[in-house]
Amino acid sequence: MDARSMWLYRLYYSNTFQWTLSLTIFLILLLAFIETPSSLTSTADVRFRSAPWDPPCGLTESVEALCLLVFVADVSVKSYLVGWAQFRKNPWLLAYLAVLVVSLADWIVSLSLVCQEPLRIRRLFRPFFLMQNSSMMKKTLKCIRSSLPEMASVVLLLALHLCVFTMLGMLVFTGEKQDDGQDRERLTYFRNLPEALTSLLVLLTTANNPDVMTPAYSKNRAYAIFFIVFTLIGSLFLMNLLTAIIYNQFRGYLMKSFQTSLFRRRLGARAAYEVLSSMSTWGEAHPRGVGVDPQDFLQVLQRVQLHSHQKPVIMEKVRSYGGDLLSAEEFQKLFNEFDKRVIKERPPRPEYRSPFLRSAQFLFSHRYFDYLGNLIALGNLVSISVFLVFDADVLPGDRDDFVLGILNCVFILYYVLELLLKAFALGLRRYLSYSSNVFDGLLTVVLLVLEISTLAVYRFPHPGWKPEMLGLLSLWDMARLVNMFIVFRFLRIIPSMKLMALVASTILDLIKNMRAFGGILVVVYYVFAILGINLFRGVVVAPGNGSLAPDNSSAPCGSFEQLEYWANNFDDFAAALITLWNVMVVNNWQVFLDAYRRFSGPWSKMYFVLWWLVSSVIWVNLFLALILENFLHKWDRRAHLQSLTGDPDTCCQVTVDLLFRDVLEEPTEEELLERLSCHPHLRLCR
Known part of the structure; x- marks a missing residue:
């Protein structure tokens, strides 16, 4: 490799260039929130949403052009560094070039049509820029691809299970001599083959249980056997079998x-x-x-x-x-x-000559002093809970905050005193070397500032303390803010409980080291949100504005209209993301299936079922499998790493590579x- 190539290589992998590339990827993904249809409204509810601000033609396109130019420079440098022979063999670089060509062509079409084109194909390809920039995401995709045959076998078995029980359900609930329960079941859930298939698919996720079997079961106990057997085989056996297969494929990944x-x-x-x-x-x-x-x-x-x-x-x-x-x-x-x-030794404690000061230092640096602080924080939390229970039915303007105000003053004064005593015993540098002390001290300072502000504006608490609103926040709002910070401060107990601290640190490590898997989830959300906007934008119309939907008073119980799900739409990117999240959780997702079938047609079910398969079936199980493996390894090795450091006054910074180096x-x-x-x-x- 010549000197020029080496210089270019160092420049390309410098922090400046890599940060520029990451910022460019972030910007081009962020454009979906701003460009038409814009998400810049206070609400997504079609009944209350104001007309969104749409950027003028050329504004977002200019930002997008700059981003595409950075990507062109990126692929050019990569192709030069790897050489043309390697470039032709690399599918990611070839796909990178193809995506850039399509995006630039679509960008030119947008400008030529003055941004009035009905479809922007390049928006679907934007997540590719995120994937190609992460080697870990590429490895994850490769592993998912290798696991698809095993996953497909279970999905096909699920489909067969659905088809068999759909046929059985149609035969059971559509006889000539039907009782009232059979007829209600048929009309509600088994009217025709697509309706029956949808009802059982939703039952597979237990989202409509026991609603789907109630009409028949209320007339005859025997009908419950059909639904119980279906749920046992589908939800408890096949779905868990899919989780086991995914875990087995990713075990050792x-x-x-x-x-x-x-x-x-x-x-x-x-x-x-x-x-x-x-x-x-x-x-x-x-x-x-x-x-x-x-x-x-x-x-x-x-x-x-x-x-x-x-x-x-x-x-x-x-x-x-x-x-x-x-x-x-x-x-x-x-x-x-x-x-x-990397083992960092904490700064030494200050040395005091006075025996009294040394005794005080020993007392206030002892772990029992921390336990006392945790106990007092728990008492503060209990007092807030008691007042919330007793004042649940009292309007904010009628509350007497005298007692709670006095208690908060006393507790906050203790928190400040505790901070000062710990800083005295440990020394300021050693005190700040503990992240738990930084967290605790920062919240204590915030609470002190809020309490001083409250006393300065509304004076000291007294019986019948109900002053008029002064300044930006009322007394009740200030009290709520103080109480929220007090509740948040109670998280300080986590480092004091070894098992809880171990679980919390493991979760934080998992979050930091599983960014690639979260990145692919972002890609999937992005693509499905853009598809949803192109397919369903504008189909949800507020009642009374030409909508076919009945108003809330006449809507069937449990329907989209009766539940007032109007904010769950695909009219902009942010609303689409929230709608997809709600469907992924699969609680009441049958409401979305029914509503969008009525609003746009029966073909819409394919979109939501595909999203359920990708997000809830494959991706949630994938995360579960990876979390299990990571957690078990970290749990077993954390004690070993702590035994290596030995000294509790040292903090060990551990990477994932080091956790698994011995195997x-x-x-x-x-x-x-x-x-x-x-x-x-x-x-x-x-």
Whole structure:
């Protein structure tokens, strides 16, 4: 690789360029909220929604053009760096180029039609820019694709189960001699084959249970057997079988990913060793023959971007070898410094000479003092709960906040005193080194400011304390704000309970390290929301405005109109996202199926059923499987990592790679050399 390519490579992977690319992806995805149909209204309810602000033609298109130009530069640099031969073999880069061509062509069509085109195809392709920029998302998609045959087999079994019971239901509830229960069941849920299939599909998610069997069951107990058997086989057996299959396919998925990542890192280190050793001026004259000159390594290290704590450690390690050439094994050991755990020692406590101050320091830094603070915070929470229960039926203007106001003043004063005593006992720097103390102290300062503001505006509490509203917030609003922060502050108990702290830290680690899976969910939501806008925009019309829907008083119980689901529509991007979320939760999703069937036609069911399959069946089960695997591994290894640090006054920063390092296999030297010999960009001449 020539110097120009290396300079371009470093520029491309610099923080500035990567942040620019990430910002560009964020901007182009954000355009869906602003461009026509705009989401810039206070409500999505078609009855109360005002006319949205639609940007003038060319405004969002200009931003989009800038984003597309950045993507053109991105694909150009990538194609130059990998070479034309590799570019033609890379399906992601070819798809990247195709998406850009289609997007630019569609953008030109939009401008030529003065932004009046009925369909913008390029909006469907925007999530691709997010996917192609994440290697982890690509790996996840590849794993999902490999799992599709097993998932498809269970989905087909579910379809067969639905069809069989649909036919049985049609036969059971459509006989010649029907009792009243059979007739009501037929007219309500089994009128025809599509209606029966929809009713049982919804029952598979238990969303309409026991509604679907009530008409028949109320007349004859025996009819319950049909629905119970259907639910047992479908919901409790087949759906859980699908979860088990997905878990089995993804079990070890992260292990394989980390193993691949470890191999690539070792391969890169070995490639660096081969390059530096080939440039060594010692040649064969050195007793070792082949190796890396420490001075060459130090020169390269000076130009490498590393964390501030890593570079001095590695430089000191290199100097410890003296002037000898570094062997491949020693060179790899230097790279192992990047993987070492970062253990931060907390600042020392202040030392007091006075015996009284030392005793006070011991007392206020003891864990029992924390327990006392948690107990008082619990008492504050209980007092708020008691007043909320007693004043539930009292209007805000009729409340007497004297007692609660006094209690809040006392509790907040204690919180401030606790903060000061802890800072005295631990020292300010050591106090701030604990994230729980930062959280607690910040909320305490906020509560103190709010309480001082309340006292300054509404004076000190007294019996019959019901002052008129002064300033921006009324007394009740100020009290509500204070109480909300007090409730939020109660989360300080989490670090004090080991099991709860372990679960909470594990959840936070999962959130940080499962961004790729969340990213694919964003992609799926984005695509289905754009499709929903193109298919169903404007079909939900407010009653009285030419709508075919009856008003609320005459609507059937449990219908879209009676439940006032008017805000669940596809008239803009934000509303579409919320509607898709509500359908994914599958609570009352039969209401959406029925409403959009009436508003737009029976074909709309295909859209919602497909969304249910992708989101609730596949993606929710996928998340469940991944969370199970991650949680079990982290739960088993967290205690091991804590035993390594030993000192409770140290905080250990752990990456996911380190959590699984003890179960990963180191690649052999033969494997590395074989892969390097086939590398298209590495040509070594010794």
